[in-house]
Amino acid sequence: MGLFPIGPSLECCPHLHSTSIECTIGSSMYSGKQGAHSCSMVHGSPTWTFSAPATRLMSTTSSVPTSLISPKGPSYSKIFDVLGGGIFNSDSESWRIQRKMAHSLISSKRFGAFVARTSQEKVDKGLVHVLKHIIKHGQGIIDLQDVFQRFSFDSTCILVFGVDPGSLAVDFPTVPFAKAMDDAMEAVAFRHAMPESWWMLLKWLNIGWEKKLAEGWKIIDQFINQHISTRREALHKSKTQGVESDCEGEDLLTAYINYQPGDELAILNSAKFLRDTTVNLMLAGRDTTGAALTWFFWVVSMNPEVETKILQELKATSPKLREGWHGKLKVFDAEELSQLVFLHAALCESLRLFPPVPFEHKSVFQPQVLPTGETVLPETKILIPLYAMGRMESIWGKDCLEFKPERWISERGKLKFEPSYKFMAFNSGPRNCLGKEVAFTQMKTVAAALLLNFHIQVLEGHPVSPKVSIILHMKNGLMVRVRERYPDAMK
Numbered sequence: 027m028g029l030f031p032i033g034p035s036l037e038c039c040p041h042l043h044s045t046s047i048e049c050t051i052g053s054s055m056y057s058g059k060q061g062a063h064s065c066s067m068v069h070g071s072p073t074w075t076f077s078a079p080a081t082r083l084m085s086t087t088s089s090v091p092t093s094l095i096s097p098k099g100p101s102y103s104k105i106f107d108v109l110g111g112g113i114f115n116s117d118s119e120s121w122r123i124q125r126k127m128a129h130s131l132i133s134s135k136r137f138g139a140f141v142a143r144t145s146q147e148k149v150d151k152g153l154v155h156v157l158k159h160i161i162k163h164g165q166g167i168i169d170l171q172d173v174f175q176r177f178s179f180d181s182t183c184i185l186v187f188g189v190d191p192g193s194l195a196v197d198f199p200t201v202p203f204a205k206a207m208d209d210a211m212e213a214v215a216f217r218h219a220m221p222e223s224w225w226m227l228l229k230w231l232n233i234g235w236e237k238k239l240a241e242g243w244k245i246i247d248q249f250i251n252q253h254i255s256t257r258r259e260a261l262h263k264s265k266t267q268g269v270e271s272d273c274e275g276e277d278l279l280t281a282y283i284n285y286q287p288g289d290e291l292a293i294l295n296s297a298k299f300l301r302d303t304t305v306n307l308m309l310a311g312r313d314t315t316g317a318a319l320t321w322f323f324w325v326v327s328m329n330p331e332v333e334t335k336i337l338q339e340l341k342a343t344s345p346k347l348r349e350g351w352h353g354k355l356k357v358f359d360a361e362e363l364s365q366l367v368f369l370h371a372a373l374c375e376s377l378r379l380f381p382p383v384p385f386e387h388k389s390v391f392q393p394q395v396l397p398t399g400e401t402v403l404p405e406t407k408i409l410i411p412l413y414a415m416g417r418m419e420s421i422w423g424k425d426c427l428e429f430k431p432e433r434w435i436s437e438r439g440k441l442k443f444e445p446s447y448k449f450m451a452f453n454s455g456p457r458n459c460l461g462k463e464v465a466f467t468q469m470k471t472v473a474a475a476l477l478l479n480f481h482i483q484v485l486e487g488h489p490v491s492p493k494v495s496i497i498l499h500m501k502n503g504l505m506v507r508v509r510e511r512y513p514d515a516m517k
């Protein structure tokens with residue numbers, strides 16, 4: 027089984043090798059000012075604190091604080107201002123109301139069926155179509171990261187707005203909204219790396235990443251506001267004139283517009299609320315699933331024995347395949363996907379080693395003493411390095427750096443439950459991910475169809491390394507050669 031390197035170490039605290047990539051964001055800023063800052067760690071404690079003028083940073087690999095500290099706090103909402111007052115960026119009562127609403131909509135059976143149906147369609151008509159085209163016209167060489175980002179962008183737009191923007195097409199069009207989201211998130215990552223006064227100055231001067239963010243922000247607002255007014259008009263027409271809407275209203279925007287809040291919640295249906303909510307949902311679903319799929323396909327290609335086991339399971343699960351299928355491309359349905367234990371385990375294992383959200387940013391409203399003894403002050407930025415925690419021996423054992431889907435399977439062949447404070451990829455505590463099931467449906471639909479129908483090989487010598495950002499992308503993309511497994515079936 028493959029072994030994976032631990033993330034880059036922290037320059038100012040070389041003993042903290044396991045404290046992962048986000049620490050380098052902080053340290054790179056201060057590497058020239060070694061005298062002006064201090065770094066402290068109680069021996070044996072999973073927490074360290076970094077202090078410098080205008081910045082106090084705490085990083086902890088103890089899972090306890092994650093469930094104790096759920097507020098994002100004022101520094102988070104300033105850094106992520108482009109998200110407005112949406113669920114990621116809110117605390118207290120506003121967050122509680124939004125979480126309740128989002129939970130009831132995302133976890134409904136109706137929405138679950140919508141996710142399963144649209145994922146299958148997008149894989150069949152979008153993903154597979156593009157790969158077949160590349161095999162026929164481009165020798166099968168492609169950047170899989172780009173393909174998955176496009177797939178998850180289109181899929182998330184379908185779920186959120188009920189509209190497919192068609193970024194996954196054979197001519198790989200540039201979609202300004204997708205590019206604007208990328209720029210905005212990269213600017214936000216830079217903001218984590220510098221004192222607030224610095225990036226505020228850049229913002230005021232409108233230069234560098236702050237300029238890109240401002241430009242991206244405009245494009246994001248235009249795209250979203252246009253979709254909100256189109257959907258509102260269509261729904262209004264369908265109500266007043268009996269004109270049928272082009273979409274049956276299974277998307278989240280329609281559900282939010284039709285949501286019947288009590289009087290005290292009426293404000294939630296305002297244009298600003300819909301803008302902030304949809305931009306947050308786009309961020310939640312888009313990059314995460316795309317990044318998870320990219321790392322999964324890379325790690326599977328490095329571990330051919332895992333790929334063989336996944337293929338065996340796929341063939342054993344589908345009655346069509348058991349009968350020696352020779353027909354058209356096979357895309358798995360929801361019932362078949364629910365039986366794929368080994369594939370599910372392999373995805374969890376990949377998410378453990380490569381969590382798409384590599385670190386969490388939290389804070390407290392009032393001074394709080396952690397069970398580990400450290401006091402957290404309101405001005406302290408708390409970083410929880412999920413990336414490092416997924417590969418720590420104290421949490422996952424001696425084989426923590428091995429890619430071993432078997433660790434997720436019980437002796438009886440069922441999926442083994444790992445508590446969320448141990449498997450942190452979807453966060454733990456009151457702010458855990460609301461889209462975990464959605465993500466697994468999408469990832470399993472893609473992984474099963476692609477692994478069964480195509481042979482995907484990473485190009486020899488292609489450098490794979492993580493890019494420091496809010497989302498764990500690959501720095502150089504993932505260049506692969508794709509071939510059909512059953513050429514006769516592809517005709």
Ligand code: HEM
Nearest residue numbers: 310311314315318382383451452453457459460461464465
């Ligand atoms: C592999 C895919 C995904 C991963 C690894 C993931 C991971 C996470 C993580 C780590 C958080 C906590 C973030 C924070 O508090 O800063 C989170 C929150 C959230 N996720 Fe996901 N996510 C994924 C996909 C999705 C999808 C597809 C959706 C929606 C359709 C979604 C909806 C949300 C929402 C609404 C929250 C905010 C919860 C709150 O603050 O109360 N996620 N997710």
